[in-house]
Amino acid sequence: MFGFYFDPLYVVMVILPGFVLSGIASTWMKSAFNRYSKVATRRGFTGAQAAERLMQQAGINDVRIVRSQGYLSDHYNPVTRTLALSEQVYGSNSVSAIGVACHEAGHALQHADAYGFLMMRSAFVPVVNFGSGASNLLIMLGFLLQSQQLLLYGVAAFALVVLFQLITLPVEFDASARAKRLCVEAGICTLDEQSGVSKVLTAAAFTYVAAFVSSLLTLLYFLYRAGVFGGGSDD
Numbered sequence: 001m002f003g004f005y006f007d008p009l010y011v012v013m014v015i016l017p018g019f020v021l022s023g024i025a026s027t028w029m030k031s032a033f034n035r036y037s038k039v040a041t042r043r044g045f046t047g048a049q050a051a052e053r054l055m056q057q058a059g060i061n062d063v064r065i066v067r068s069q070g071y072l073s074d075h076y077n078p079v080t081r082t083l084a085l086s087e088q089v090y091g092s093n094s095v096s097a098i099g100v101a102c103h104e105a106g107h108a109l110q111h112a113d114a115y116g117f118l119m120m121r122s123a124f125v126p127v128v129n130f131g132s133g134a135s136n137l138l139i140m141l142g143f144l145l146q147s148q149q150l151l152l153y154g155v156a157a158f159a160l161v162v163l164f165q166l167i168t169l170p171v172e173f174d175a176s177a178r179a180k181r182l183c184v185e186a187g188i189c190t191l192d193e194q195s196g197v198s199k200v201l202t203a204a205a206f207t208y209v210a211a212f213v214s215s216l217l218t219l220l221y222f223l224y225r226a227g228v229f230g231g232g233s234d235d
């Protein structure tokens with residue numbers, strides 16, 4: 001039972017690439033963020049002020065900006081209409097802080113525009129919560145009971161998780177594209193500061209790409225083990 005934990009194919013196809021990808025993603029993100037945290041923007045807006053300005057210019061008055069705990073815990077919550085900025089972002093006028101704050105404001109702008117991929121992603125949240133819980137249980141039971149049927153159901157549930165991560169990508173890329181364009185248009189940063197913003201946001205976007213690729217590899221592995229590619233669960 002749980003044979004896949006000791007399956008060399010699982011190690012080579014899922015564990016190793018997942019380890020390498022998440023390592024690259026977090027190292028890249030931290031190094032870009034820390035580097036541009038030391039570079040102050042000339043106009044002097046803090047992260048909170050920058051986010052406020054972008055939302056005001058877009059006519060958004062019903063989103064609250066709050067402080068959040070934890071390094072890089074910044075996010076926009078479309079349900080509560082709150083934009084949470086971490087300590088390193090909220091009161092800082094660094095290039096990193098401006099980049100992250102404008103990215104989160106970009107999500108609020110997407111929400112106000114009813115941007116398709118964001119709407120799709122929000123609608124998908126309950127489905128993916130169910131899918132990730134069900135997939136773990138079904139895949140485990142599938143291996144335990146040597147049931148290909150259960151394994152296939154588990155893999156189908158896991159495919160929902162992968163699909164969710166795929167839908168997340170255009171949402172993240174678009175929020176960053178808005179941030180890069182609007183931070184200059186709104187007079188928050190200069191053109192040369194914009195290249196720093198771009199570097200921080202590119203590094204941040206890679207964490208989502210890495211998570212998606214890792215999950216996709218996991219999905220392909222389970223599809224193979226479920227016999228979809230003729231692999232079968234021969235262990």
Ligand SMILES: [Zn+2]
Pocket residue numbers: 103104107171172175
């Ligand atoms: Zn984002």
